[in-house]
Amino acid sequence: MNDVRRAAPKDGAANSPEPRCGEQASPLSPGKGMGDRQMHAVPPLLHRRRLFLWGALALLMIALPLVFNKGFALSLLCQISIMVIFALSYNMLLGQTGLLSFGHAVYFGTGAFATMHTLNLLGKTATLPVSMLPLVGGLAGLLGGVLFGYVSTKRAGTTFAMISLGIGELVASASLMFPAVFGGEGGVSGNRVIGKAAFGITFGPQIEMYYLIAAWTFVCMLAMYALTQTPLGRMANAVRDNPERAQFVGYDPRWVRYIMMILAGFFAGIAGGLSALNYEMVTAETLGAWTSGVVLMMAFVGGIGFFYGPIIGAMLISMLAIAVAGVTKAWLFYFGLFFLTMVLYAPGGIASLLAMHKRLWNAGQLTKVMPAYALVALPLLITFCGVIGLVEIAYHHAEGVDEPLQIFGADIDVMSAATWLMALLVLAVGLILLKLTWPRVSEAWRRVLAGIDGKEAA
């Protein structure tokens, strides 16, 4: 697996060069004439391919509720959209600037509370349209970034991580100390249907709320992507890679981190504002460690080396949370296990796995690894079953529930040693088979990549 990972392209969307520039950047001889001529063509704002991608995304976001129009599916869509903004804003820190934050929920929560209070202040005489309220959240998040960024961005690495954790705890505990502002245990609630309806839109029905969220999400995604293509965005990558060198080309790494943190706070605040409007309720949990942990997980599982990684992560984790939590009480345990597996075996996240396979696909070699995949499919399935069996038995046993555990309709006695042994056996068989078959996958990858490299070199 190691070889596979090393061969994966290192430059994610977050730090990949402008392809146009790359194409133009290879005059073999020095001299001004050539450069001048080539430089008159400034690449368009959006290349055709990129324009197509963003257009398709917009259409998809418009069309999704036509299919998923049930109450449950629609509210899931809303939640995912909000989390997409939040996770992308988190990756402005982790993926792009190299800042591991354990307290990003502070800005999300600040935005949510600010929006909720503004909503309640406006009351019936709305002077600000509800659709613009997330901007209030954004500004609150931005202010949070200005305040907390100042104390935490002097250093990256462990220092930054510890300070972010401290600030997170500080704000979370403060939120319980000031019930007037944070609503104590019960939180703060409000009603988003205020003011006069413009064009008959009140944002009362969930579908209207969805389109408001979708519009904000699209704009924020575009803005955050554009940011990666600016001097600040690129210098954030440079500071992430080598803060010392950045200093010796004239940049103060601290300012780069600070501005990135302020901007990340802004977008996190918008996400928080949208969540306040969406749920019409904000609790202190919004700015706590749990929210900070979830957003870290989304970004990481999705892939922090790619701009679109956190989008995948936000979708996947949001859906998993609901799907798995609906089935088993052990869902948090599975979440931890899943996260652990990703960190250990696919640290580049889903996006990097996709990128690896896309490379094979482009070279027309994807079919060459399929036999090896087919070979490990069964061992993977057995391992999976073994893990689930063991976890479910253990949970059921710990809970001491009277009715027997049902798996596939069969009653299972969690008190008998045979059951435990059976589950352990399945897990062991799965792991052994996996150990035996996995080298075939590594081998297949090695061969295919060697082939591609050889062709590229030729």
Add this chain to the structure above:
Amino acid sequence: MNVPALQLTEVRKSFGQTVIINGVNLSVPQGERHAIIGPNGAGKSTLFHLASARFPVTSGGIFLKGESVTSLKPHQINRRGLSRSFQVTNIFTNLTVFENVRCSVLWALDYRYSFWQRLAALRDANQQARRVIAEIGLAHRSDTVAGILSYAEQRALEIGITIAGGADVILLDEPTAGMSKSETGDAVALIRRVTEGKTLIMVEHDMSVVFDLADRISVLVYGEIIATGTPAEIRANRTVQEAYLGTTFAEEHHD
């Protein structure tokens, strides 16, 4: 006489009880190529770290084009026109060669912390980056991630990053360290080309490079400069021969 490009007056640096730089005075006029030589552990790299503000001085003054830069931060000194390379390659490993060099021209071209301009539309920055990349001979590697370049290529990129911003005082810390003979020859030609009309101060172990490039040489031994002069003067200097270069030096270079 113009103000010196770089001047050190009574510069001292100690780490705890250990004195590394002990009262160095050095004045490098504008446009000169100046080499600092000396045995291992003489404090050559430390002197560079002091001049570029990577380390603060314990006492003494550093003047860049007549202005005191003694208490400035590295990025502030860089903005005033002093740029340096590193002995151990110090590049942006996950960025491409093109991005590496472009990052090095952004501040000099006044783009600062801009997040309202598109990199792709910055003609001057892109043009300058491309020119520098062609100059250091890496045009064919523009889109390669810097971390996977060969050693010699990384050294060339290191020089590219150093000169890209257009600084007029260039400090190169052992630019040819670890290179083969032919690579060294290329590197010397490159250094000569890119520092044309600028002030160059370099630390170098390879004596043929030093005597080939330098207008003047300073010899640093145990944290003190024991001699400064033209290559011929340094060759003939008895103190230098005794303290550092010894007989091998005299034999090798009296050709």
